[in-house]
Amino acid sequence: xxxxxxxxxxxxxxxxxxxxxxxxxxxxxxxxxxxxxxxxxxxxxxxxxxxxxxxxxxxxxxxxxxxxxxxxxxxxxxxxxxxxxxxxxxxxxxxxxxxxxxxxxxxxxxxxxxxxxxxxxxxxxxxxxxxxxxxxxxxxxxxxxxxxxxxxxxxxxxxxxxxxxxxxxxxxxxxxxxxxxxxxxxxxxxxxxxxxxxxxxxxxxxxxxxxxxxxxxxxxxxxxxxxxxxxxxxxxxxxxxxxxxxxxxxx
Amino acid sequence: xxxxxxxxxxxxxxxxxxxxxxxxxxxxxxxxxxxxxxxxxxxxxxxxxxxxxxxxxxxxxxxxxxxxxxxxxxxxxxxxxxxxxxxxxxxxxxxxxxxxxxxxxxxxxxxxxxxxxxxxxxxxxxxxxxxxxxxxxxxxxxxxxxxxxxxxxxxxxxxxxxxxxxxxxxxxxxxxxxxxxxxxx
Numbered sequence: 001x002x003x004x005x006x007x008x009x010x011x012x013x014x015x016x017x018x019x020x021x022x023x024x025x026x027x028x029x030x031x032x033x034x035x036x037x038x039x040x041x042x043x044x045x046x047x048x049x050x051x052x053x054x055x056x057x058x059x060x061x062x063x064x065x066x067x068x069x070x071x072x073x074x075x076x077x078x079x080x081x082x083x084x085x086x087x088x089x090x091x092x093x094x095x096x097x098x099x100x101x102x103x104x105x106x107x108x109x110x111x112x113x114x115x116x117x118x119x120x121x122x123x124x125x126x127x128x129x130x131x132x133x134x135x136x137x138x139x140x141x142x143x144x145x146x147x148x149x150x151x152x153x154x155x156x157x158x159x160x161x162x163x164x165x166x167x168x169x170x171x172x173x174x175x176x177x178x179x180x181x182x183x184x185x186x187x188x189x190x191x192x193x194x195x196x197x198x199x200x201x202x203x204x205x206x207x208x209x210x211x212x213x214x215x216x217x218x219x220x221x222x223x224x225x226x227x228x229x230x231x232x233x234x235x236x237x238x239x240x241x242x243x244x245x246x247x248x249x250x251x
Numbered sequence: 252x253x254x255x256x257x258x259x260x261x262x263x264x265x266x267x268x269x270x271x272x273x274x275x276x277x278x279x280x281x282x283x284x285x286x287x288x289x290x291x292x293x294x295x296x297x298x299x300x301x302x303x304x305x306x307x308x309x310x311x312x313x314x315x316x317x318x319x320x321x322x323x324x325x326x327x328x329x330x331x332x333x334x335x336x337x338x339x340x341x342x343x344x345x346x347x348x349x350x351x352x353x354x355x356x357x358x359x360x361x362x363x364x365x366x367x368x369x370x371x372x373x374x375x376x377x378x379x380x381x382x383x384x385x386x387x388x389x390x391x392x393x394x395x396x397x398x399x400x401x402x403x404x405x406x407x408x409x410x411x412x413x414x415x416x417x418x419x420x421x422x423x424x425x426x427x428x429x430x431x432x433x434x435x436x
Contacts (some may be wrong), residue, residue: 015388015392015420016322017392019397019398042424049373049432051322052370054393055274055314057275061275065292066267072294073293077258164286
């Protein structure tokens, strides 16, 4: 049975001006209503024309963006190939470390070489693997070493990113698995002031790949640090720093 | 596109060369952040690489398809950062519109022509709208605000904003059909 017509929402839908629940409502209705689909097509033509003004090339894309874009596409293609070789069609989101636990794959070999640690089997998902490859393919990629403190002398890691990007991957080994009511939290320090970032847990071997997204390009920060915190994270660090690394002076 | 769908990187490079400035300019205009515009531009071509096989030539131009992807990704980036760059006033829009029309040359002549012949008509059509309708449409499409956010930003009732967007889009369509830019279904 067709739901009530969504005529009043269609213009805003094509402009991207609806709230998520309204988008769901419209899209469900469009599946069953030819009349509203026709109205949506007509409105979409207008929205497409508005795109033309936005796309007037008043600003030249930086010349270096071409190679970076193609490198990112290559990395994505590599990640796709890797994922298809390490996951089954029935388990598309299965962690690489689980599905490929009998045979070390190329990605895990890379992590092992990067970290200098034995046989990493961190719970790396397809998304994490893809981002890592993408970051590594960036010509401006920087790999910052992160060292264990006196509170975690056997821990170490690498932060993989670039000074101009906000997103990065923190690969760690040698951290103690925490109790259920605790998680590791990443902090970026700017002028000594810590900004809370992502939370992660380590596997039984103390390894993790954590995606971080800073509030500014990484070049704006001077230090990355990790502390154990109550599950869900803290607005400011409450536990001891177990991993830390300087984000400047490394090329 | 057919070659891209067969994972031909040289073909992807050609599409990049053709559309890079349009896509980058769109991303920059929406995000107001060069770093974010570069990231979104890269992501557009990753999406293109992965989805080229699903592109149906009969349903529209490659350029429109790419610009839609770029617009969606750029708006997502703006919303993710929860900062809302907007074209705040009619004066801002007039200045931006003049700049857009004065600087339409890209690397690809066909693309530049396609953009140029429409841009002026679209700008004229927007200028003919009553200011409240134009403002609501621009805040939504170029600023990434939802109807509820526009209502809050302007201090207008939500129902009024909804009506302005709906009527404004209908008037735009009528004007563009009259100009021969859009077609009657």
